[in-house]
Amino acid sequence: MDNPSQLGALEAARLIKAGELTSEVLVRSCLARIEARDNDVGAWAALDPDRAIAEARARDSESPRSLLHGIPFGVKDIIDAEGYRTAMGSPIYENATPMLNDAASVALAKDAGMVVLGKTVTTEFALRTAGKTRNPHRLSHSPGGSSSGSAAAVADFQVPLAIGTQTGGSVIRPSSYCGVVGFKPTFGRIPRAGVKSVSESLDTVGVMARNVSDAAAFASILEGVPILELSNAQVRPRFAFAKTPAWDALSPAAHKAGRDAIEKARAAGASVVEIDLPPAFRDALEAQTRIQTYEATRSLAFELRMRPDQVSKGLKDYIVAGLEMQRSSYDEARNIQAGCRAALWPLLADFGALLTPAAPGEAPGNPSDTGSPVANAIWTMTGAPVVGVPGLMGPENLPIGVQVIGPSGRGAATLSHALWLSGVLSK
Amino acid sequence: MDNPSQLGALEAARLIKAGELTSEVLVRSCLARIEARDNDVGAWAALDPDRAIAEARARDSESPRSLLHGIPFGVKDIIDAEGYRTAMGSPIYENATPMLNDAASVALAKDAGMVVLGKTVTTEFALRTAGKTRNPHRLSHSPGGSSSGSAAAVADFQVPLAIGTQTGGSVIRPSSYCGVVGFKPTFGRIPRAGVKSVSESLDTVGVMARNVSDAAAFASILEGVPILELSNAQVRPRFAFAKTPAWDALSPAAHKAGRDAIEKARAAGASVVEIDLPPAFRDALEAQTRIQTYEATRSLAFELRMRPDQVSKGLKDYIVAGLEMQRSSYDEARNIQAGCRAALWPLLADFGALLTPAAPGEAPGNPSDTGSPVANAIWTMTGAPVVGVPGLMGPENLPIGVQVIGPSGRGAATLSHALWLSGVLSK
Numbered sequence: 001m002d003n004p005s006q007l008g009a010l011e012a013a014r015l016i017k018a019g020e021l022t023s024e025v026l027v028r029s030c031l032a033r034i035e036a037r038d039n040d041v042g043a044w045a046a047l048d049p050d051r052a053i054a055e056a057r058a059r060d061s062e063s064p065r066s067l068l069h070g071i072p073f074g075v076k077d078i079i080d081a082e083g084y085r086t087a088m089g090s091p092i093y094e095n096a097t098p099m100l101n102d103a104a105s106v107a108l109a110k111d112a113g114m115v116v117l118g119k120t121v122t123t124e125f126a127l128r129t130a131g132k133t134r135n136p137h138r139l140s141h142s143p144g145g146s147s148s149g150s151a152a153a154v155a156d157f158q159v160p161l162a163i164g165t166q167t168g169g170s171v172i173r174p175s176s177y178c179g180v181v182g183f184k185p186t187f188g189r190i191p192r193a194g195v196k197s198v199s200e201s202l203d204t205v206g207v208m209a210r211n212v213s214d215a216a217a218f219a220s221i222l223e224g225v226p227i228l229e230l231s232n233a234q235v236r237p238r239f240a241f242a243k244t245p246a247w248d249a250l251s252p253a254a255h256k257a258g259r260d261a262i263e264k265a266r267a268a269g270a271s272v273v274e275i276d277l278p279p280a281f282r283d284a285l286e287a288q289t290r291i292q293t294y295e296a297t298r299s300l301a302f303e304l305r306m307r308p309d310q311v312s313k314g315l316k317d318y319i320v321a322g323l324e325m326q327r328s329s330y331d332e333a334r335n336i337q338a339g340c341r342a343a344l345w346p347l348l349a350d351f352g353a354l355l356t357p358a359a360p361g362e363a364p365g366n367p368s369d370t371g372s373p374v375a376n377a378i379w380t381m382t383g384a385p386v387v388g389v390p391g392l393m394g395p396e397n398l399p400i401g402v403q404v405i406g407p408s409g410r411g412a413a414t415l416s417h418a419l420w421l422s423g424v425l426s427k
Numbered sequence: 428m429d430n431p432s433q434l435g436a437l438e439a440a441r442l443i444k445a446g447e448l449t450s451e452v453l454v455r456s457c458l459a460r461i462e463a464r465d466n467d468v469g470a471w472a473a474l475d476p477d478r479a480i481a482e483a484r485a486r487d488s489e490s491p492r493s494l495l496h497g498i499p500f501g502v503k504d505i506i507d508a509e510g511y512r513t514a515m516g517s518p519i520y521e522n523a524t525p526m527l528n529d530a531a532s533v534a535l536a537k538d539a540g541m542v543v544l545g546k547t548v549t550t551e552f553a554l555r556t557a558g559k560t561r562n563p564h565r566l567s568h569s570p571g572g573s574s575s576g577s578a579a580a581v582a583d584f585q586v587p588l589a590i591g592t593q594t595g596g597s598v599i600r601p602s603s604y605c606g607v608v609g610f611k612p613t614f615g616r617i618p619r620a621g622v623k624s625v626s627e628s629l630d631t632v633g634v635m636a637r638n639v640s641d642a643a644a645f646a647s648i649l650e651g652v653p654i655l656e657l658s659n660a661q662v663r664p665r666f667a668f669a670k671t672p673a674w675d676a677l678s679p680a681a682h683k684a685g686r687d688a689i690e691k692a693r694a695a696g697a698s699v700v701e702i703d704l705p706p707a708f709r710d711a712l713e714a715q716t717r718i719q720t721y722e723a724t725r726s727l728a729f730e731l732r733m734r735p736d737q738v739s740k741g742l743k744d745y746i747v748a749g750l751e752m753q754r755s756s757y758d759e760a761r762n763i764q765a766g767c768r769a770a771l772w773p774l775l776a777d778f779g780a781l782l783t784p785a786a787p788g789e790a791p792g793n794p795s796d797t798g799s800p801v802a803n804a805i806w807t808m809t810g811a812p813v814v815g816v817p818g819l820m821g822p823e824n825l826p827i828g829v830q831v832i833g834p835s836g837r838g839a840a841t842l843s844h845a846l847w848l849s850g851v852l853s854k
Contacts, residue, residue, distance in 0.1 A: 107733050
């Protein structure tokens with residue numbers, strides 16, 4: 001096998017189980033790819049090749065513990081992993097002590113026989129100032145954020161899987177820009193212990209992968225549930241399509257991606273029905289911003305109040321509104337959130353999933369502009385499972401994704417619809 | 428002033444503002460009290476007198492930043508504070524590196540001019556194995572848990588305020604056993620960033636104090652909102668009283684405490700109406716256990732899976748059910764939680780607050796038995812604000828408390844009712 005780093009995660013694990021590949025060879029192949037590409041792409045905040053190889057060897061000496069035994073993964077650098085500092089894209093933590101423990105999600109992955117390859121670049125506290133990462137499809141462009149390194153590393157075949165987090169659009173948008181699958185499970189499914197807290201009502205751990213089945217398997221492990229094995233054999237897909245309150249803020253390229261996805265889905269036999277979002281969603285975007293800023297000014301109290309000189313002006317400006325916000329205004333926003341959550345189940349009762357553009361357009365032509373969460377923030381707020389599906393290209397010949405959204409708790413059905421759509425879009 | 432450590436927090440801060448006391452003198456007085464009592468009570472997991480005195484001096488050189496400027500507080504040892512390790516009552520972390528940062532709540536308190544006195548003893552991960560702390564009212568007895576040291580230190584005049592956390596009953600129960608005020612604000616009000624995550628749907632940060640006004644002021648600071656100043660001048664208190672599903676699991680002493688509180692409240696002019704809890708609450712206790720165990724086995728994945736030899740057998744046995752629980756069973760429990768939350772508002776529409784016993788009885792006569800959360804777990808699950816009110820004594824002449832519960836978001840009204848009741852019970 002010339003380039004094991006090109007393999008998907010489940011595929012590589014099957015070869016490891018069959019004795020045709022080892023975790024060590026796979027990890028070395030990923031490290032070689034990183035070596036060749038890191039100066040350009042800059043997806044990694046920290047690497048420790050010796051540690052990764054030692055972990056891989058230990059896994060090679062065991063019987064497989066799971067369907068992803070021996071598979072390396074990247075960890076967004078706001079998430080703790082033993083032996084690495086958690087630098088959070090901030091000068092406050094750039095020289096922090098290496099962690100003595102793993103985040104819960106990382107421990108669940110290790111316990112399933114998986115191997116930490118390293119820490120991936122995040123924007124400052126997963127909120128603002130961009131890191132060094134470039135879009136692997138065009139180095140002059142942004143990979144998106146805040147899970148910049150996770151998306152870029154997976155897209156560039158440097159690692160088959162990575163963990164990200166989404167508070168606004170930080171899993172699905174970079175996945176769209178980088179042309180990979182992003183999966184944000186239902187709110188609360190993947191434990192957040194050991195993840196830097198920004199906005200407790202919104203922060204959601206998710207995954208990036210190069211295919212939907214890999215994302216589903218990885219997320220199952222991180223959720224601590226039996227691995228979900230998806231099948232293409234299912235009922236005829238029934239999609240709803242909605243122009244969300246964000247529609248006018250999306251580019252023509254995003255509008256076209258939405259229309260192309262509908263057209264291809266219909267041509268392949270799916271039903272796609274355009275629906276209107278109920279009134280609960282009218283103020284959803286603004287409410288998401290209110291919740292995020294109110295909570296972030298409190299969750300980041302140490303950094304903002306004890307280390308203000310080391311917080312970027314951009315971040316301070318971004319969340320300053322939260323300092324002055326009345327709690328009644330925050331409570332109102334939380335009520336809007338609850339209303340949107342409640343409205344999603346009946347809205348999707350007759351459909352398998354909702355389909356919308358995954359990002360405002362193709363990747364911005366400025367690596368320090370990680371883009372707007374406008375296409376994603378409503379769905380993060382509902383807590384709904386969302387899968388970003390790649391396969392389409394925009395007018396600048398860069399990837400552009402659509403997202404498939406299900407009601408909370410219906411991740412498996414949502415992933416099945418995403419798997420079906422992924423097959424259709426990549427044809 | 429002979430013993431500033433005897434002062435309440437707001438009272439001491441007024442004296443500091445007036446120039447009649449300094450933060451340093453107050454901190455030294457608390458440290459002297461600890462010196463005299465620590466061998467017996469054992470409330471502290473870690474102390475750093477030089478650091479506390481240096482912080483106090485720095486505050487003495489400034490104009491007051493808040494109504495609690497210069498006041499020392501204890502921090503439960505599952506919560507990060509700069510310069511202290513977070514040992515979590517576990518051998519896994521007993522030699523951990525001192526933290527370089529504060530939890531958000533600790534930073535908010537410091538930013539208001541408050542001073543960290545030290546870390547207070549917690550049970551293992553705020554769940555099981557008891558620490559070294561004894562009940563200051565009778566050293567042969569338990570202080571309760573898991574916020575054992577916070578309750579004991581406040582009760583014993585070693586510090587006027589302390590931070591605790593409650594997942595089942597870990598703020599209100601030890602407050603009852605130790606005869607102090609406990610306040611668990613509405614779920615999500617005090618940020619959890621920097622607090623060890625055990626159960627994301629239940630973990631709630633709260634406070635201990637020796638009077639209700641102090642608790643209200645401290646919680647306001649930790650919530651990042653303007654300080655709530657309570658007044659006794661209010662409408663006639665209207666309490667509901669309910670025999671919860673836990674009633675039969677409470678001791679005759681707890682039943683009597685409930686009846687005594689009702690009698691005294693009525694005698695002082697309150698209306699108290701006995702109501703039945705709606706059917707949503709029937710399975711609430713069992714649902715709380717299911718949510719806690721399902722989430723704790725995942726949140727503690729690093730400790731349980733990577734360091735199993737250093738986790739107590741008691742803790743493993745306690746949460747083992749979470750490992751095998753089907754997600755559908757967890758989802759059902761979360762639905763019960765949502766049902767109870769929704770039912771509390773209409774239930775209390777005609778009342779100011781609900782009144783019930785705060786603990787199963789007086790403190791257990793075994794320091795390693797921190798007691799059962801059976802009186803508290805339902806209310807933690809609803810996310811409702813709860814104030815533990817001391818003032819009554821049980822048949823063994825140990826403190827026994829009642830709790831005052833309001834609907835979510837109505838902390839101020841709940842505290843006002845608690846303040847009124849506190850005045851009545853301590854007469």
